[in-house]
Amino acid sequence: MVSKIINHSINKDEEKILSFMARIEAGEKIEADDWMPDEYRNVLIKLISMHGISEIMGALPEKEWVPKAPSLKRKLGIMAKVQDEMGHGQLLLRVTEDLIKPLGKTREDIMEDLFSGDLKFHNVFHMEAPTWGDAGLIGWLVDGAAIITQTNMLSASYGPYARALKRICAEEVFHAQHGEAIILALAEGTEAQKAMIQDSINRWWESLLMFFGPGDAKAVGTSKQDITAKYKIRSKSNEELRQDFFTKYVPRILSLGLTIPDLTMHFDDQKKEWIYRQPDWNRFKEIVRNKGPKSQERLRLRKLSYENNEWVRSALSSGSENEAG
Amino acid sequence: MNELLSTEEKRAVIELLYQLADDDFIISYRGSEWLGLAPHIEEDVAFSSISQDTMGHAAMYYQLLEELGEKDRDYLSHARKSNERKNAVLLELVNGEGHYLHEPRYDWAFTVVRHYYYSQAKKVKIESLKQSSYPPLAAAAVKISMELHYHLMHWTVWFTQLLNAGGEAKKRMLKAIAKVEAEFEDVLSLGPLSKEIVKAQLIEEESRLLLSFHANINAVFNDLSIPYKGEFTSLSGRGRFGEHTEDLSEALNTLGEVYHSDPGAVW
Numbered sequence: 128m129v130s131k132i133i134n135h136s137i138n139k140d141e142e143k144i145l146s147f148m149a150r151i152e153a154g155e156k157i158e159a160d161d162w163m164p165d166e167y168r169n170v171l172i173k174l175i176s177m178h179g180i181s182e183i184m185g186a187l188p189e190k191e192w193v194p195k196a197p198s199l200k201r202k203l204g205i206m207a208k209v210q211d212e213m214g215h216g217q218l219l220l221r222v223t224e225d226l227i228k229p230l231g232k233t234r235e236d237i238m239e240d241l242f243s244g245d246l247k248f249h250n251v252f253h254m255e256a257p258t259w260g261d262a263g264l265i266g267w268l269v270d271g272a273a274i275i276t277q278t279n280m281l282s283a284s285y286g287p288y289a290r291a292l293k294r295i296c297a298e299e300v301f302h303a304q305h306g307e308a309i310i311l312a313l314a315e316g317t318e319a320q321k322a323m324i325q326d327s328i329n330r331w332w333e334s335l336l337m338f339f340g341p342g343d344a345k346a347v348g349t350s351k352q353d354i355t356a357k358y359k360i361r362s363k364s365n366e367e368l369r370q371d372f373f374t375k376y377v378p379r380i381l382s383l384g385l386t387i388p389d390l391t392m393h394f395d396d397q398k399k400e401w402i403y404r405q406p407d408w409n410r411f412k413e414i415v416r417n418k419g420p421k422s423q424e425r426l427r428l429r430k431l432s433y434e435n436n437e438w439v440r441s442a443l444s445s446g447s448e449n450e451a452g
Numbered sequence: 453m454n455e456l457l458s459t460e461e462k463r464a465v466i467e468l469l470y471q472l473a474d475d476d477f478i479i480s481y482r483g484s485e486w487l488g489l490a491p492h493i494e495e496d497v498a499f500s501s502i503s504q505d506t507m508g509h510a511a512m513y514y515q516l517l518e519e520l521g522e523k524d525r526d527y528l529s530h531a532r533k534s535n536e537r538k539n540a541v542l543l544e545l546v547n548g549e550g551h552y553l554h555e556p557r558y559d560w561a562f563t564v565v566r567h568y569y570y571s572q573a574k575k576v577k578i579e580s581l582k583q584s585s586y587p588p589l590a591a592a593a594v595k596i597s598m599e600l601h602y603h604l605m606h607w608t609v610w611f612t613q614l615l616n617a618g619g620e621a622k623k624r625m626l627k628a629i630a631k632v633e634a635e636f637e638d639v640l641s642l643g644p645l646s647k648e649i650v651k652a653q654l655i656e657e658e659s660r661l662l663l664s665f666h667a668n669i670n671a672v673f674n675d676l677s678i679p680y681k682g683e684f685t686s687l688s689g690r691g692r693f694g695e696h697t698e699d700l701s702e703a704l705n706t707l708g709e710v711y712h713s714d715p716g717a718v719w
């Protein structure tokens with residue numbers, strides 16, 4: 128009798144999964160309150176919370192340059208950009224909150240996971256940004272790379288994420304223009320200014336390659352690539368995205384009279400692909416495990432502000448209990 | 453318009469514009485240091501939007517100065533020395549202990565009170581400036597007042613919420629109110645050329661501005677059942693007279709770091 132019931136419920140789950148996959152195959156959008164397999168929910172939570180927290184942690188390297196931007200125009204530009212990034216973080220955390228609600232989790236848990244190292248943020252945001260050239264390069268190439276990976280998910284099967292990405296991508300275009308404007312001003316400037324951009328490219332090149340993730344699972348051990356493809360969350364592979372990045376940006380970098388710090392870099396006409404030196408994927412693993420040059424310092428900033436404002440959060444929650452406002 | 457100004461009027465306009473520009477510029481800078489450190493993500497977004505608007509207001513005033521024959525707006529905002537600045541001292545004070553990149557232990561209560569009081573004072577001035585005899589300033593005031601409306605709403609919510617919460621929050625807020633009031637005289641001061649500024653009908657006289665300010669803020673304190681003393685001093689200096697603190701010098705070093713690395717370059 129007992130085994131019959133179990134069999135029955137297994138069949139029911141299988142049916143649910145089959146009809147869920149049929150919706151995915153048909154290109155239907157899944158919504159927050161729809162039934163979904165745990166595997167789907169979990170991969171979304173991982174992907175979107177990492178994206179959201181990366182937007183927030185990503186504001187920190189640029190934060191360094193907001194007060195220092197060298198003109199009123201640049202101050203206004205970078206302030207607007209970093210505000211957008213925090214806005215993206217907010218939007219994505221809300222999407223994540225809906226996904227973790229059935230698991231009894233809240234935003235507090237997301238923050239705790241960040242501090243404990245369970246929730247990782249993008250490799251680029253662990254790196255140093257010691258010059259104004261880096262502030263420009265982040266907008267130009269890091270946001271440029273983000274546009275490539277995010278447009279790849281614009282038709283993601285999960286409706287709330289696809290809609291958030293649509294808004295985010297529209298703003299990212301302005302970010303890339305903002306970054307490019309800084310870089311162009313430096314490229315047309317003094318010798319010292321030109322040297323500043325080359326220095327930034329040299330420093331960021333490997334991180335930019337890492338940004339798209341390893342080409343196959345072998346490089347770092349595991350990969351979400353297969354699962355995200357199965358559920359039609361993303362279409363292109365890491366390597367395809369990296370190749371798109373090269374196609375778009377290598378010519379632009381060279382046309383500014385700059386060089387790429389990889390002598391093997393070239394387009395192979397026969398293979399129809401860019402040949403390049405692989406970044407150090409072991410290093411990549413270390414970096415995203417919060418062992419990058421700025422990982423601890425930036426986590427410390429977030430953690431400190433979290434602790435420092437404890438009294439504000441508790442005042443707000445007591446206030447809402449007292450008078451519902 | 454400019455050619456219609458007498459030499460004395462022009463001096464008064466320039467003086468007033470420096471006060472307005474430097475006030476918004478430095479408080480926006482202090483706001484930008486908070487980026488990523490606000491009590492929650494939603495506040496980070498809202499606060500950085502306010503700081504950005506405020507930087508935009510400063511840019512408008514510096515632009516008007518440039519048009520009056522002063523140096524270019526980036527020089528005016530980035531290169532002028534501490535003793536040339538006309539901002540109120542309250543607005544230059546650090547957000548709290550620590551550095552914006554290293555161990556910041558910023559004081560949210562001070563930030564809320566400072567921004568709330570400043571927004572109230574700015575509102576009183578902007579309303580008066582809408583009737584300014586100098587048309588470019590009156591036009592700027594109209595534009596600014598629309599954004600200021602939201603800033604004031606934002607800080608009013610924080611100000612009342614934290615005071616209403618009682619307990620530790622209220623204690624911190626009362627302490628911050630005392631700190632802000634001790635510096636606040638400066639904010640509504642029109643500085644050494646106040647007579648000329650008023651005579652040129654650029655803005656109402658200090659005593660009238662102060663009266664409006666008291667009336668507005670008193671109403672809020674009444675609702676909160678907190679006694680409002682309304683006694684202000686300039687404890688750390690009179691910024692309108694070029695008196696400033698170390699906090700300003702340090703801020704100027706930071707905000708001008710890249711600019712000063714090559715002032716002749718185009719950035």
Ligand SMILES: [Fe+2]
Nearest residue numbers: 182211212215
């Ligand atoms: Fe973003």
Ligand SMILES: [Fe+2]
Nearest residue numbers: 212270299302
């Ligand atoms: Fe961006």
